[in-house]
Amino acid sequence: MIKLNNIHKKFGDLHVLKGIDEEINKGEVLAIIGPSGSGKSTLLRCINFLEPPCDGDVHFEGKLITKDSKILNSYRQQIGMVFQQFNLFPNKTVLENITMAPILLKKYSTEEANEIGLALLERIGLLD
Ligand SMILES: Nc1ncnc2c1ncn2[C@@H]1O[C@H](COP(=O)(O)OP(=O)(O)OP(=O)(O)O)[C@@H](O)[C@H]1O
Numbered sequence: 001m002i003k004l005n006n007i008h009k010k011f012g013d014l015h016v017l018k019g020i021d022e023e024i025n026k027g028e029v030l031a032i033i034g035p036s037g038s039g040k041s042t043l044l045r046c047i048n049f050l051e052p053p054c055d056g057d058v059h060f061e062g063k064l065i066t067k068d069s070k071i072l073n074s075y076r077q078q079i080g081m082v083f084q085q086f087n088l089f090p091n092k093t094v095l096e097n098i099t100m101a102p103i104l105l106k107k108y109s110t111e112e113a114n115e116i117g118l119a120l121l122e123r124i125g126l127l128d
């Protein structure tokens with residue numbers, strides 16, 4: 001469960017997030033909607049401290065997470081994020097791009113990751 005308590009984020013004088021409270025339970029799907037520039041991506045970045053909040057707390061499964069947490073890396077490994085820009089590595093193949101994280105994080109062997117990656121590419125018609 002992710003719990004956000006009074007999250008604030010400022011960029012200079014621009015106060016983007018003004019006290020966001022939210023609780024997201026396991027299995028729950030939450031859509032964040034709002035006009036361009038209203039802070040949706042900023043909120044997502046604050047959840048895993050790609051942007052550290054200026055104020056407020058983030059709890060994950062009951063534990064307080066801060067930008068200095070010793071568990072920040074393992075916490076981040078449990079958060080997937082699809083960026084608005086694709087942010088692929090241009091010097092790598094599509095398969096290498098999608099298998100790199102699971103291999104580096106030792107979630108799968110190279111063989112297993114390739115097998116899953118190829119199946120996913122086939123499923124969406126990109127195997128060629
Ligand atoms: N690193 C940053 N430095 C300065 N200002 C920023 C930074 N990141 C975001 N902003 C500003 O914060 C505001 C919120 O931006 P954000 O990208 O979170 O909006 P959004 O709701 O995701 O918009 P969109 O629908 O276009 O994706 C915008 O005014 C943006 O210019």
Ligand SMILES: [Mg+2]
Pocket residue numbers: 040041042084
């Ligand atoms: Mg956005």
